[in-house]
Amino acid sequence: MPATEYQRSFGRTLLNLRRDSVHSVAESSTTESTQMEAELESFQRKVAERFVDLNASSSEDLLSLEWVGKLLDAFLSCQEEFRVIVSNHRALVTKPPMDRLIAEYFDRSVKALDVCNAIRDGVERIRQWQKLIEIVKQNNEFYFQNTTTKIKQRFA
Numbered sequence: 001m002p003a004t005e006y007q008r009s010f011g012r013t014l015l016n017l018r019r020d021s022v023h024s025v026a027e028s029s030t031t032e033s034t035q036m037e038a039e040l041e042s043f044q045r046k047v048a049e050r051f052v053d054l055n056a057s058s059s060e061d062l063l064s065l066e067w068v069g070k071l072l073d074a075f076l077s078c079q080e081e082f083r084v085i086v087s088n089h090r091a092l093v094t095k096p097p098m099d100r101l102i103a104e105y106f107d108r109s110v111k112a113l114d115v116c117n118a119i120r121d122g123v124e125r126i127r128q129w130q131k132l133i134e135i136v137k138q139n140n141e142f143y144f145q146n147t148t149t150k151i152k153q154r155f156a
Contacts, residue, residue, distance in 0.1 A: 036089045043081055050074040068119055075112055 054071055061067050082105065086093050093102055 032089065033092060036085070036092055039085050039088070043078075043085060046081065047078050050078065063119070065123070068123075072116060075116070079109060 051074065054067070054074060057067055086102065089098075092098050
């Protein structure tokens with residue numbers, strides 16, 4: 001399945017971390033840096049798997065409430081896993097290039113939350129339209145019943 005631009009960009013960001021981290025390895029312990037790289041690689045694989053699973057949905061399932069629920073679950077679990085990685089390696093995340101990577105990740109997280117808010121607003125609009133349709137339906141039924149009664153009275 002082809003990767004989206006977002007997936008490629010995210011992957012490049014994490015892969016660039018390894019190349020850029022050569023400078024910070026000298027400053028910190030090699031063991032901690034290697035452990036963090038392993039955790040980030042594992043995290044990247046999990047994120048990619050989750051989004052590939054979401055992307056595999058049929059066009060009818062896309063943006064359904066069930067799909068949006070799965071998206072939010074994936075998003076929240078990714079956020080939590082990343083938070084754990086960051087908290088486990090506080091000494092490394094304050095130094096370049098990790099500080100830039102963290103800033104980019106959270107910037108993308110804010111954008112993803114904006115998408116979630118837009119979806120929530122869309123669902124709310126659908127609910128409002130459903131209420132309006134119900135009102136119109138009831139008015140039409142009332143009008144139809146009154147019209148039918150009047151016609152029956154005329155011809156009776």
